Amino acid sequence: SLDSNDLGVWEIFLPNNADGSPPIPHGSRVKVRMDTPSGIKDSIPAWIKYSVQTPGDIPYNGIYYDPPEEEKYVFKHPQPKRPKSLRIYETHVGMSSPEPKINTYANFRDEVLPRIKRLGYNAVQIMAIQEHSYYGSFGYHVTNFFAPSSRFGSPEDLKSLIDRAHELGLVVLMDVVHSHASNNTLDGLNGFDGTDTHYFHGGSRGHHWMWDSRVFNYGNKEVIRFLLSNARWWLEEYKFDGFRFDGATSMMYTHHGLQVTFTGSYHEYFGFATDVDAVVYLMLMNDLIHGFYPEAVTIGEDVSGMPTFALPVQVGGVGFDYRLHMAVADKWIELLKGNDEAWEMGNIVHTLTNRRWLEKCVTYAESHDQALVGDKTIAFWLMDKDMYDFMALNGPSTPNIDRGIALHKMIRLITMGLGGEGYLNFMGNEFGHPEWIDFPRGPQVLPSGKFIPGNNNSYDKCRRRFDLGDAEFLRYHGMQQFDQAMQHLEEKYGFMTSDHQYVSRKHEEDKVIVFEKGDLVFVFNFHWSSSYFDYRVGCLKPGKYKVMWGGWAGGESW
Template identity: 30%
Template structure:
């Protein structure tokens, strides 16, 4: 199916004094659910009409009987400036002369049929007041970009055979300014500091937890009210664009966490917008989320689809975002998600699948990949729903990548075991290879695992102080050895002891301790090796890029595997010892003769390890082992992983 863009008309039509940005084509596409550039037409737009500056407004409220614009320009009077209904479209519009960029406003929406009258923020505003204030701000999206080089080569950088190592960040708590009342860094301050750090650490991308405007800071952005507005807590829309632009110029991709699964019930937001359940289902068995106490979008409504896909287009188009991580996909796919029997409505066939949400996700992926072919979409989907990250033409949902939540939970469960007990849980390490190539997976160690009493990553590790660090280095190394893209939440790379707290900065002072500094250096070296060794990323989604050497040594809790690139010369061996007992003269089968150079060893002294290793590598011998024609005789350091490259 081909989706038509809106007419590129950004100057208003004036007919007999009536001002409009909306054409008949706009109305048709909007009402059929195929208008994906609504941010150019709805909301508030500073314009010039007959030489007079002012602002054009347009808002969808089909069941309202009157809609007014109120704000600082008219003393916030409820009935100050009335908008006019545009035909049968359900859109109210109007031009207010003299109202310019920076003006504050809300819509006063009246539904006389239900006796409803309320002030609403503009769903399409590009800027909102700094919370807890909830007014919208007349703004524009004009910005001069300097990232042409990045945009031209982005499709290659983000190809499925390229390395992708993502640093997940909550902007308000990554780094603060304690000497100034613990204030946030601004977008412009973050630009240089974040870029410098990500380059130092070797990550390819930063993933921003939702920066879409949200009234409750403690929701971390997942309770979104402003689907077209970067939060004003850190600056203006142009400040946000500057940050993205700067990161691109430094060779860093930017992924945005995007939440089309639900929205908060705050009175000024989308909920019960025009005196009816406009954006959400009326029946709470379909329209209210029991876990998050929020409203669920009505994906079957054409205009809602236009709204949500236009939001995705806005971030990709106006803000040059490189990818969208779609939150809570499982909650969209299942009608009975987190509901007991009798609390949900089956589909027309009596099943639990949400056909309207499925169609929306497929349409979303088709549209964004068609119009922004260099981007990636990433699904946070926690079930075994088939073909989430598979193309539409084979029946998939069309995502580029899917988080492997099963790997995250199994691996953390295994790593939390005392080493003496790990042999009884060995299958938790190896199980993912039964399904690893069914989807295009990313392995997440995300914020979800260091909140709500779960503790920090290093806090989950067993053993004494030294062993905790060794275990965490081993966990990170095992993740990078696996066939998949990578994601790590901020703070994990420095071994933060405390659980993540959105109200304070990461504990950067920990890096004064050499064990924390060693862990950070280990992650940086992992990233460097991952990016420079084709064997560790080229065939992440192809079974030909992975072989177990031995996954059955449960008694000693040792596993060994080989990663391969497209070229036969690109081969990397990874060997993990999940116990604190060193293994001497441990023979490992290898697929080829030659010298196997030790690339990385998590037990090296530079990382805080004991310094045990293999003196730079080992020569393969013509002794068959593990079904391989050659083998190497290795020393396996305690609680460590070592990578070897065939030279």
């Protein structure tokens, strides 16, 4: 029988067998059985380290994971130091193959990591690591928080992947989900003990109406212990170098940041809608991570602009090292929906530089959000269906293709140059990956009664066609080369984190933006039809300047 400790946690200690073998054999399926007022309840242990879906079963099964010493992966390479400028390659293991299938940790280690290194990125962010029974959730409906997804391989395979990344000098960040949990009752935390409130708020507050998921009660001591332990587990057991924390806005406000507009007024951040328990949890989490692992990186996803979000806890901040600069991607999509003539240079500069004082940002022109079905990537907004027929170098082009490739490069470079101290790109977008991401799915009927057709559970659009970026006879290859050169330029000059930044021109008639970052001068001509020769540009330092790279529509260009 189990005993209850002083905190009300039920526990039991099982000694090894007489021959030294574990009382529960490695690989055994395990559950917790509880006799509750509503009847017998079987649940996967909340702290389970591995879970799998066996053939013919719908819910996952918890697995007692304790391999013999000779089967455990031993890390061989030290973790890299935190880079001054973060250049993040956002990835998803399952869809990282050019083939229509679920990829593996091992293949990602051998095929994708060297690509990331070659492209010039210094950090890899991996999505969908925590086990999630629904593949199409992109990893955001977590069922087993301490278990790496078994779809892609074993825990030892994941450790090998991370060790190889460290060997290549890449920092490995995990996209961690502490903002909500899966609704599943058979293989998740929901209804763990037969009640609605074991880990979550009761009533409507405990249900996220848009995400169809459960909301944690961050005022519960055991919930805090569970989540803090979870963060430390991934850093200690798997040697992750930090986290991108999903959905921080949803955590910090009882309205989850939905159907509200943040204007910057302080009452919006420090009022009755603020979930103080959640904010305190984020402070505790950052304090714990940086206390145990000073080199670890934490990045928070916040759309509200919460003040002090990326300031240290010691000075009253929430404690993140970086915040995601999410307004930038929205601004580019807004502009691409309109006419080139309507682009305002001052508005572009304002969006890129509108950041809270001393709070570092990771910026991006687009992430996985824009690549999902129902949305469009920047390349698709620019070139649309012409991408299917006019990307061969030895074939004809179109005005859409010429304009699209030029703007794709300019948008990414000015975003990196002016948008923050870190930069993020979702895999494949560096070369303008065509089409969208559509996870395999069958038809479904929403609670509202709306019918959503499926895609015959196809993996065709749930993969990354890296072969397109590598094909030298396609225009995609030039776009990939440009992105690679952009990363190496930042590596050489470190302009993202330079203290010197000065915007010297925002010319609305010429559609020209000029700014200095570090020792570099950036000049962008966004005019839809005019090129300029002998264009005078002011510089802080007198002397001769060397053109590092660039081009124009009528001559050689990247």
